[in-house]
Amino acid sequence: MTAVHAGRPPAATPTSWTARLRERLSHVVPPGQALPDRQPAYMSSWIYVFGVLTLAALVVVVASGVLLTLGGVTWWHVSSLGRFVNSLHLWSVELFFAFMVIHLWGKFWMAAWRGNRALTWMTGVVAFVGSIGTAFTGYLSQSNFASQWISTQAKDGLNSVGVGAFFNVLNPAQMLLWHVVLLPLVLGVIVVLHVVLVRRHGIVPPIDADEEEVAP
Amino acid sequence: MRPTILLADGAGRYVSSGAIQISVTNLIIIAAMVLVFVLALVLPFPGRRHHDSSGRDS
Numbered sequence: 001m002t003a004v005h006a007g008r009p010p011a012a013t014p015t016s017w018t019a020r021l022r023e024r025l026s027h028v029v030p031p032g033q034a035l036p037d038r039q040p041a042y043m044s045s046w047i048y049v050f051g052v053l054t055l056a057a058l059v060v061v062v063a064s065g066v067l068l069t070l071g072g073v074t075w076w077h078v079s080s081l082g083r084f085v086n087s088l089h090l091w092s093v094e095l096f097f098a099f100m101v102i103h104l105w106g107k108f109w110m111a112a113w114r115g116n117r118a119l120t121w122m123t124g125v126v127a128f129v130g131s132i133g134t135a136f137t138g139y140l141s142q143s144n145f146a147s148q149w150i151s152t153q154a155k156d157g158l159n160s161v162g163v164g165a166f167f168n169v170l171n172p173a174q175m176l177l178w179h180v181v182l183l184p185l186v187l188g189v190i191v192v193l194h195v196v197l198v199r200r201h202g203i204v205p206p207i208d209a210d211e212e213e214v215a216p
Numbered sequence: 217m218r219p220t221i222l223l224a225d226g227a228g229r230y231v232s233s234g235a236i237q238i239s240v241t242n243l244i245i246i247a248a249m250v251l252v253f254v255l256a257l258v259l260p261f262p263g264r265r266h267h268d269s270s271g272r273d274s
Contacts (some may be wrong), residue, residue: 044263046256098245102253 029199036199042209047110050103051198057096058191062184064089069180073143093135100128112204120197127190134187137179140169147172 014020067085068076075082104124113121136154140147151169158164168174229240 044261046259046261047253050256098249098252102249102256105253106256 054099060092123194134183140175
Protein backbone atom coordinates (compact mmCIF):
# COMPACT_ATOMS: atom_id res chain seq x y z
CA MET A 1 0.00 0.00 0.00
CA THR A 2 1.49 3.35 -1.00
CA ALA A 3 0.28 6.80 -0.10
CA VAL A 4 1.26 10.04 -1.80
CA HIS A 5 1.78 12.82 0.71
CA ALA A 6 2.07 16.46 -0.27
CA GLY A 7 5.66 17.39 -1.01
CA ARG A 8 6.94 13.82 -0.66
CA PRO A 9 7.63 11.29 -3.37
CA PRO A 10 5.50 8.14 -3.28
CA ALA A 11 6.96 5.36 -1.15
CA ALA A 12 8.49 2.48 -3.04
CA THR A 13 6.28 -0.58 -3.35
CA PRO A 14 7.73 -3.40 -1.24
CA THR A 15 9.00 -6.20 -3.42
CA SER A 16 9.75 -8.96 -0.90
CA TRP A 17 7.01 -10.85 0.92
CA THR A 18 8.56 -9.93 4.27
CA ALA A 19 8.41 -6.22 3.45
CA ARG A 20 4.84 -6.55 2.19
CA LEU A 21 3.84 -8.46 5.33
CA ARG A 22 5.55 -5.89 7.56
CA GLU A 23 3.73 -3.12 5.72
CA ARG A 24 0.43 -4.94 6.12
CA LEU A 25 0.95 -5.66 9.83
CA SER A 26 1.81 -2.03 10.53
CA HIS A 27 -1.72 -1.08 9.47
CA VAL A 28 -3.62 -3.81 11.32
CA VAL A 29 -4.17 -1.72 14.46
CA PRO A 30 -4.36 2.10 14.38
CA PRO A 31 -1.37 3.86 15.94
CA GLY A 32 -1.59 3.97 19.73
CA GLN A 33 -4.40 1.40 19.90
CA ALA A 34 -2.42 -1.80 20.45
CA LEU A 35 -2.16 -1.18 24.20
CA PRO A 36 -4.29 1.92 24.82
CA ASP A 37 -4.36 3.75 28.15
CA ARG A 38 -7.54 5.68 27.38
CA GLN A 39 -10.99 4.39 26.53
CA PRO A 40 -14.38 5.96 25.76
CA ALA A 41 -16.40 7.14 28.78
CA TYR A 42 -19.16 4.61 28.13
CA MET A 43 -16.71 1.78 28.85
CA SER A 44 -17.04 2.63 32.55
CA SER A 45 -19.61 -0.12 33.01
CA TRP A 46 -19.35 -3.55 34.60
CA ILE A 47 -20.67 -5.21 31.45
CA TYR A 48 -17.47 -4.19 29.62
CA VAL A 49 -15.36 -6.05 32.22
CA PHE A 50 -16.39 -9.57 31.21
CA GLY A 51 -14.30 -9.72 28.05
CA VAL A 52 -11.05 -9.19 29.92
CA LEU A 53 -12.30 -11.43 32.76
CA THR A 54 -12.69 -14.18 30.18
CA LEU A 55 -9.13 -13.56 28.98
CA ALA A 56 -7.81 -13.59 32.57
CA ALA A 57 -9.55 -16.90 33.25
CA LEU A 58 -8.12 -18.29 30.01
CA VAL A 59 -4.60 -17.39 31.18
CA VAL A 60 -5.16 -19.41 34.38
CA VAL A 61 -6.65 -22.26 32.34
CA VAL A 62 -3.60 -22.41 30.07
CA ALA A 63 -1.09 -22.01 32.92
CA SER A 64 -2.68 -24.73 35.06
CA GLY A 65 -3.08 -26.92 31.98
CA VAL A 66 0.63 -26.61 31.21
CA LEU A 67 1.43 -27.70 34.78
CA LEU A 68 -0.91 -30.69 34.45
CA THR A 69 0.77 -31.65 31.18
CA LEU A 70 4.19 -31.48 32.81
CA GLY A 71 3.06 -33.45 35.86
CA GLY A 72 1.17 -36.19 34.08
CA VAL A 73 -1.86 -38.33 34.86
CA THR A 74 -0.56 -40.04 38.02
CA TRP A 75 0.56 -36.71 39.45
CA TRP A 76 -2.86 -35.05 39.15
CA HIS A 77 -4.65 -38.12 40.54
CA VAL A 78 -2.35 -38.97 43.46
CA SER A 79 -0.26 -35.96 44.49
CA SER A 80 -1.86 -33.33 46.70
CA LEU A 81 -0.32 -30.55 44.62
CA GLY A 82 -1.42 -32.31 41.45
CA ARG A 83 -5.00 -32.54 42.70
CA PHE A 84 -4.88 -28.86 43.62
CA VAL A 85 -3.67 -27.85 40.15
CA ASN A 86 -6.29 -30.17 38.63
CA SER A 87 -9.00 -28.40 40.63
CA LEU A 88 -7.52 -25.03 39.70
CA HIS A 89 -7.77 -26.05 36.05
CA LEU A 90 -11.40 -27.15 36.47
CA TRP A 91 -12.57 -24.05 38.30
CA SER A 92 -10.75 -21.65 36.00
CA VAL A 93 -12.52 -23.38 33.11
CA GLU A 94 -15.86 -23.00 34.90
CA LEU A 95 -15.21 -19.28 35.41
CA PHE A 96 -13.93 -18.96 31.83
CA PHE A 97 -17.23 -20.24 30.47
CA ALA A 98 -19.35 -18.23 32.92
CA PHE A 99 -17.52 -15.01 32.05
CA MET A 100 -17.59 -15.80 28.33
CA VAL A 101 -21.34 -16.46 28.31
CA ILE A 102 -22.08 -13.23 30.22
CA HIS A 103 -19.74 -11.43 27.79
CA LEU A 104 -21.71 -13.03 24.93
CA TRP A 105 -25.07 -11.93 26.40
CA GLY A 106 -23.79 -8.36 26.76
CA LYS A 107 -22.44 -8.20 23.22
CA PHE A 108 -25.54 -9.86 21.73
CA TRP A 109 -27.98 -7.32 23.20
CA MET A 110 -25.52 -4.56 22.35
CA ALA A 111 -25.57 -5.75 18.70
CA ALA A 112 -21.77 -5.82 18.83
CA TRP A 113 -21.46 -6.58 15.12
CA ARG A 114 -22.28 -2.93 14.32
CA GLY A 115 -19.67 -0.63 12.77
CA ASN A 116 -17.69 -3.12 10.67
CA ARG A 117 -17.31 -5.44 13.66
CA ALA A 118 -18.85 -8.52 12.01
CA LEU A 119 -15.52 -10.37 11.94
CA THR A 120 -14.94 -9.53 15.61
CA TRP A 121 -18.35 -11.03 16.41
CA MET A 122 -17.73 -14.12 14.27
CA THR A 123 -14.29 -14.82 15.75
CA GLY A 124 -15.96 -14.65 19.16
CA VAL A 125 -18.58 -17.17 17.99
CA VAL A 126 -15.89 -19.53 16.68
CA ALA A 127 -13.88 -19.12 19.90
CA PHE A 128 -16.99 -20.02 21.93
CA VAL A 129 -17.74 -23.14 19.86
CA GLY A 130 -14.06 -24.11 19.85
CA SER A 131 -13.91 -23.70 23.62
CA ILE A 132 -16.81 -26.14 24.02
CA GLY A 133 -14.92 -28.71 21.93
CA THR A 134 -11.75 -28.11 23.90
CA ALA A 135 -13.59 -28.52 27.21
CA PHE A 136 -15.21 -31.71 25.93
CA THR A 137 -11.84 -33.28 25.10
CA GLY A 138 -10.75 -32.15 28.57
CA TYR A 139 -13.51 -34.27 30.10
CA LEU A 140 -12.19 -37.17 28.02
CA SER A 141 -8.64 -36.56 29.30
CA GLN A 142 -9.42 -36.90 33.02
CA SER A 143 -8.44 -40.61 33.05
CA ASN A 144 -11.24 -41.66 35.36
CA PHE A 145 -14.63 -43.36 35.23
CA ALA A 146 -16.34 -40.12 34.23
CA SER A 147 -14.20 -39.77 31.13
CA GLN A 148 -14.84 -43.40 30.19
CA TRP A 149 -18.60 -42.93 30.56
CA ILE A 150 -18.61 -39.64 28.64
CA SER A 151 -16.51 -41.14 25.81
CA THR A 152 -18.86 -44.08 25.28
CA GLN A 153 -21.89 -41.79 25.27
CA ALA A 154 -20.14 -39.36 22.92
CA LYS A 155 -19.08 -42.14 20.58
CA ASP A 156 -22.71 -43.02 19.90
CA GLY A 157 -23.69 -39.38 19.54
CA LEU A 158 -20.88 -38.59 17.11
CA ASN A 159 -21.58 -41.73 15.08
CA SER A 160 -25.26 -40.84 14.88
CA VAL A 161 -24.44 -37.55 13.14
CA GLY A 162 -21.88 -39.20 10.82
CA VAL A 163 -18.63 -37.68 12.09
CA GLY A 164 -17.42 -40.64 14.15
CA ALA A 165 -14.89 -41.66 11.51
CA PHE A 166 -12.87 -38.47 11.85
CA PHE A 167 -11.80 -38.91 15.47
CA ASN A 168 -12.00 -41.67 18.04
CA VAL A 169 -13.30 -40.47 21.41
CA LEU A 170 -12.55 -43.91 22.85
CA ASN A 171 -8.82 -43.29 22.30
CA PRO A 172 -7.63 -41.37 25.40
CA ALA A 173 -4.21 -40.57 23.91
CA GLN A 174 -5.78 -39.07 20.81
CA MET A 175 -8.21 -37.02 22.90
CA LEU A 176 -5.41 -35.87 25.22
CA LEU A 177 -3.39 -34.60 22.25
CA TRP A 178 -6.47 -32.83 20.85
CA HIS A 179 -6.96 -31.23 24.26
CA VAL A 180 -3.40 -30.13 25.05
CA VAL A 181 -2.00 -29.36 21.59
CA LEU A 182 -4.29 -29.03 18.59
CA LEU A 183 -7.38 -27.33 20.00
CA PRO A 184 -5.53 -24.89 22.32
CA LEU A 185 -3.33 -23.91 19.35
CA VAL A 186 -6.33 -23.18 17.14
CA LEU A 187 -8.25 -21.52 19.96
CA GLY A 188 -5.24 -19.40 20.86
CA VAL A 189 -4.93 -18.09 17.30
CA ILE A 190 -8.66 -17.29 17.18
CA VAL A 191 -8.56 -15.51 20.55
CA VAL A 192 -5.54 -13.43 19.51
CA LEU A 193 -7.33 -12.53 16.26
CA HIS A 194 -10.46 -11.59 18.26
CA VAL A 195 -8.47 -9.29 20.57
CA VAL A 196 -6.57 -7.72 17.65
CA LEU A 197 -9.89 -7.01 15.90
CA VAL A 198 -11.24 -5.41 19.08
CA ARG A 199 -8.19 -3.16 19.17
CA ARG A 200 -8.51 -2.46 15.42
CA HIS A 201 -12.16 -1.37 15.48
CA GLY A 202 -12.39 -0.21 19.09
CA ILE A 203 -14.88 -1.45 21.68
CA VAL A 204 -18.48 -1.40 20.53
CA PRO A 205 -20.46 1.60 21.84
CA PRO A 206 -23.86 1.24 23.50
CA ILE A 207 -26.72 1.43 21.00
CA ASP A 208 -27.72 4.92 22.11
CA ALA A 209 -24.14 6.26 22.11
CA ASP A 210 -22.86 8.81 19.61
CA GLU A 211 -21.13 6.76 16.89
CA GLU A 212 -19.13 9.75 15.66
CA GLU A 213 -17.12 10.05 18.86
CA VAL A 214 -15.79 6.51 18.47
CA ALA A 215 -15.29 6.30 14.73
CA PRO A 216 -11.90 4.69 14.02
CA MET B 217 -14.49 -52.73 51.75
CA ARG B 218 -18.25 -53.18 51.73
CA PRO B 219 -19.81 -53.48 48.28
CA THR B 220 -22.32 -50.73 49.02
CA ILE B 221 -19.50 -48.21 49.17
CA LEU B 222 -18.82 -48.80 45.50
CA LEU B 223 -22.36 -47.90 44.49
CA ALA B 224 -22.75 -44.65 42.61
CA ASP B 225 -24.32 -41.66 44.27
CA GLY B 226 -27.93 -40.84 43.67
CA ALA B 227 -28.95 -39.22 40.40
CA GLY B 228 -29.34 -35.84 42.06
CA ARG B 229 -32.32 -33.49 42.19
CA TYR B 230 -33.96 -32.35 38.99
CA VAL B 231 -36.60 -29.84 37.99
CA SER B 232 -38.88 -31.06 35.22
CA SER B 233 -41.39 -29.21 33.09
CA GLY B 234 -42.73 -31.14 30.12
CA ALA B 235 -39.83 -32.10 27.88
CA ILE B 236 -37.41 -29.88 29.79
CA GLN B 237 -35.41 -31.37 32.65
CA ILE B 238 -32.51 -29.66 34.40
CA SER B 239 -30.59 -30.41 37.55
CA VAL B 240 -31.12 -28.05 40.48
CA THR B 241 -27.38 -27.32 40.52
CA ASN B 242 -27.29 -26.24 36.89
CA LEU B 243 -30.47 -24.21 37.35
CA ILE B 244 -28.92 -22.35 40.29
CA ILE B 245 -25.72 -21.67 38.28
CA ILE B 246 -27.69 -20.30 35.33
CA ALA B 247 -29.82 -18.15 37.65
CA ALA B 248 -26.65 -16.81 39.31
CA MET B 249 -25.16 -15.96 35.90
CA VAL B 250 -28.33 -14.09 34.91
CA LEU B 251 -28.20 -12.25 38.25
CA VAL B 252 -24.55 -11.26 37.67
CA PHE B 253 -25.47 -10.09 34.15
CA VAL B 254 -28.30 -7.88 35.45
CA LEU B 255 -26.11 -6.51 38.26
CA ALA B 256 -23.40 -5.67 35.69
CA LEU B 257 -25.96 -3.56 33.84
CA VAL B 258 -27.38 -1.67 36.82
CA LEU B 259 -24.58 -1.33 39.37
CA PRO B 260 -22.58 1.91 39.08
CA PHE B 261 -18.97 1.50 37.98
CA PRO B 262 -16.46 2.95 40.49
CA GLY B 263 -14.82 6.18 39.40
CA ARG B 264 -17.13 6.67 36.42
CA ARG B 265 -16.69 10.05 34.78
CA HIS B 266 -19.74 11.80 33.40
CA HIS B 267 -17.98 13.69 30.62
CA ASP B 268 -17.26 11.97 27.34
CA SER B 269 -13.71 11.34 26.24
CA SER B 270 -12.32 10.35 22.90
CA GLY B 271 -12.40 6.70 22.00
CA ARG B 272 -9.02 6.96 20.36
CA ASP B 273 -5.61 8.10 21.49
CA SER B 274 -4.22 11.01 19.59
